[in-house]
Amino acid sequence: MSKTIWLGAVAYNPKVVTIWEGMRRYFHEETHLPVEVVLFQSYEAQVLALLAQPGEAVPRIDIAWNTNLAYLQADEWSGHACRAIAMRDTDLGLMTKIVAVNRGPISTLADLKNRTVALGSRDSGHAAILPVHFLEQQGMREGRDYRTLRFDSDVGKHGDTGTSEVEVVRAVLDGRADAGAIGSPFWNIVRNERLVPEGSLREIWSSPTYNHCMFTARPDLNLEQERRFAEALLAMSYDNPVHRSILEAEGLQRWLRPHLDGYAALRQAAAQQGFFKQALAKSA
Numbered sequence: 681m682s683k684t685i686w687l688g689a690v691a692y693n694p695k696v697v698t699i700w701e702g703m704r705r706y707f708h709e710e711t712h713l714p715v716e717v718v719l720f721q722s723y724e725a726q727v728l729a730l731l732a733q734p735g736e737a738v739p740r741i742d743i744a745w746n747t748n749l750a751y752l753q754a755d756e757w758s759g760h761a762c763r764a765i766a767m768r769d770t771d772l773g774l775m776t777k778i779v780a781v782n783r784g785p786i787s788t789l790a791d792l793k794n795r796t797v798a799l800g801s802r803d804s805g806h807a808a809i810l811p812v813h814f815l816e817q818q819g820m821r822e823g824r825d826y827r828t829l830r831f832d833s834d835v836g837k838h839g840d841t842g843t844s845e846v847e848v849v850r851a852v853l854d855g856r857a858d859a860g861a862i863g864s865p866f867w868n869i870v871r872n873e874r875l876v877p878e879g880s881l882r883e884i885w886s887s888p889t890y891n892h893c894m895f896t897a898r899p900d901l902n903l904e905q906e907r908r909f910a911e912a913l914l915a916m917s918y919d920n921p922v923h924r925s926i927l928e929a930e931g932l933q934r935w936l937r938p939h940l941d942g943y944a945a946l947r948q949a950a951a952q953q954g955f956f957k958q959a960l961a962k963s964a
Contacts, residue, residue, distance in 0.1 A: 683714070683902070683905065684714045684715070684716055685713065685714060685715045685716070685742050685743060685905055685909060686716055686718055686740070686741040686742045686743075687700075687715050687716065687717050687718065687741065687742065687743045687744075687745070688717075688718050688719075688720055688726045688729055688730065688739075688741040688743070688744040688745065689717060689718075689719055689720070689726075689744075689745045690719070690720050690721070690722065690723055690726055690745075690837060690838075690840065691719040691720065691721060692834070692837045692840035692841050693840070693841060695929060696719065697719070698929065699926060699929045699930050700717040700719070701717075702925065702926040702929070703715075703717070703926060703930075704716065704717050706912075706916065706922075706923070706926065707912060710912075710915075711908070711912040711915065713908055713909065713912050715909070718739060718741055721836065722836030722837065723746065723747055723749070723750035723753075723803075723836060723837070723838050724750075724753075724836060725738075725836075726741070726744050726746070726750065727744065727746070727750050727753050727754045727757065729741045729744070730742075730743075730744045730754055730762070730896065730898050731754065731757055731758055731762075731898065741898070742897065742898055742901050742905070743765065743895055743896065743897050743898070743901065743906075743909065744895070744896045745893065745895055746893060746894055746895070746896045747805065747838040747839075747840065747892065747893055748771075748805050748890070748891060748892050748893065748894065748943060748946055749803060749805045749809070749838050749946065749950060749955060750838060750896075751764065751893070751894040751896050751943070752943060752946060752947050752950055752956075753950075753955065753956065754896050755896075756947075756951075756956045757956070758898075758899055761899035762896050762897060762898060762899055763896070763897040763899070763901070763906065764894050764895070764896060764897075764938035764940060765894075765895040765896065765897050765906060765909065765910050765913075765938065766894075766895045766910050766913045766914070766935050766936060766937060766938065767891070767892075767893055767894050767895065767935070767936050767938055767939065768892075768893060768930070768931065768932035768934075768935060768936065769932050769933055769934050769935075769936055770865075770892075770931050770932050770933075771891050771892040771893045771894070771932075771936075772889075772891055772936075772939055772942065773889045773891070773942075774806060774863060774864055774865065774889065774890055774891065774892050775863075775864040775886050775887045775888070775889055775890075776806050776807070776810050776811050776814060776861055776862070776863060776864070776886075776887040777861070777862055777863070777864055777867045777883050777885070777886055777887075778792075778797070778811070778859050778860070778861050778883070778884050778885040778886075779849070779852060779859065779860055779862065779867065779881045779882065779883055779884065780852060780858060780859040780860075780881070780882060780884050781852060781853065781880065781881060781882075782879055782880055782881060782882045784858075785858070786858050786859050786884055787884055788884060788885075789815070789818050789820060789884070789885050791858075791884075792815075792820060792825070792826045792858065792859060793820075793825055793826065794825070794826065794827075795826055795827070795858035795859065796826070796827045796828070796829050796856070796857045796858050796859075797811070797815075797826050797827070797828055797829070797857060797858065797859050797860065797861065798828070798829045798830075798831065798847070798848040798851040798852060798856070798857035798859070798860035798861070799811060799812070799828050799829070799830045799831070799844075799848065799860070799861050800830075800831055800833075800839055800844030800845050800847070800848055800861070800862070801830075801831065801832050801833055801834055801835050801837070801838075801839050801843075801844040802830060802832050802835060803835055803836065803837075803838050803839070803955070804838055804839025804844060804845075804863075805838065805839065805890075805892075805946050805949075805950075806839060806861075806862070806863035806864075806892075807839050807844055807845050807848065807861055807862055807863055807866075808830070808839070808844075808861070809946065809949050809950060809953055809955070810887065810890065810945060810946060810949055811861035811887075812828075812949070812953070813945060813946075813948065813949035813952070813953075814887045814888070814945070829851055829856060829857045831843075831844040831847035831848060831851070832844070833847060839863070842866055845862045845863065845866045848860035848861065848862055849862065849870065849875075849876065849881070852881065853876060853880065853881070859884065864886075867883065888945065889942065890942045890943065890945055890946060891939060891941075891942030891943055894938060895909075895910075895913070910937075913935040914934075914935050914936075914937075916934070916935060917934075918933045918934060
């Protein structure tokens with residue numbers, strides 16, 4: 681029997697259990713790949729498990745379903761030895777949106793001077809790390825040119841829950857913040873599902889595009905196991921009703937080979953904002 685592949689995922693929502701039960705069943709029954717799933721409460725714990733050495737008193741996994749920040753942390757902390765395996769079609773081309781009340785005083789980034797910008801959880805790439813980075817590229821420095829109102833809810837989940845983005849939108853609507861930063865997926869939900877009164881918010885700025893989640897393999901994972909795992913993912917079909925229910929729950933239509941060209945901005949921002957320091961402390 682083939683060696684078990686231990687796969688890590690973060691339980692940011694109860695639906696995660698259902699999703700990975702379905703994925704495990706697919707691996708076992710359709711591809712005959714012995715995948716077992718370990719759920720973590722934070723991405724930091726998951727990355728440490730991905731990089732754990734034999735004998736360390738922590739769980740040890742072979743593959744992690746990582747956010748973009750967790751993928752970059754694993755890459756940095758492993759000395760760039762971890763390997764990207766696959767991602768979702770919906771992980772390509774994300775943007776950060778800065779939104780403000782419609783017909784209010786904020787219509788451009790210049791209008792944010794000496795104003796308050798609401799941000800999501802401090803470890804959210806799309807709602808905190810990248811907004812600060814992109815605004816700095818536009819000549820707007822946090823604390824010098826604008827104030828921030830931060831909602832550090834569910835830290836450790838890297839913004840997956842969406843809770844902090846809800847708080848950002850509330851703060852903009854009730855006037856506690858003059859504008860707020862949210863990810864383009866949540867902005868689409870706000871508009872398509874009419875989560876706020878129609879026409880109450882407008883987008884004043886959109887960031888350059890970047891990529892999101894990535895299956896990440898530990899450096900010493902057997903290459904044949906990695907290949908079989910990736911091929912099993914790519915074999916899932918949206919046209920198959922059984923596969924479709926799993927894919928839709930995880931927010932995609934098809935799995936893709938890694939696109940590594942969408943992480944440079946977050947890598948730079950995370951380094952500047954100290955999100956790679958834990959690795960240095962761990963190895964010191």
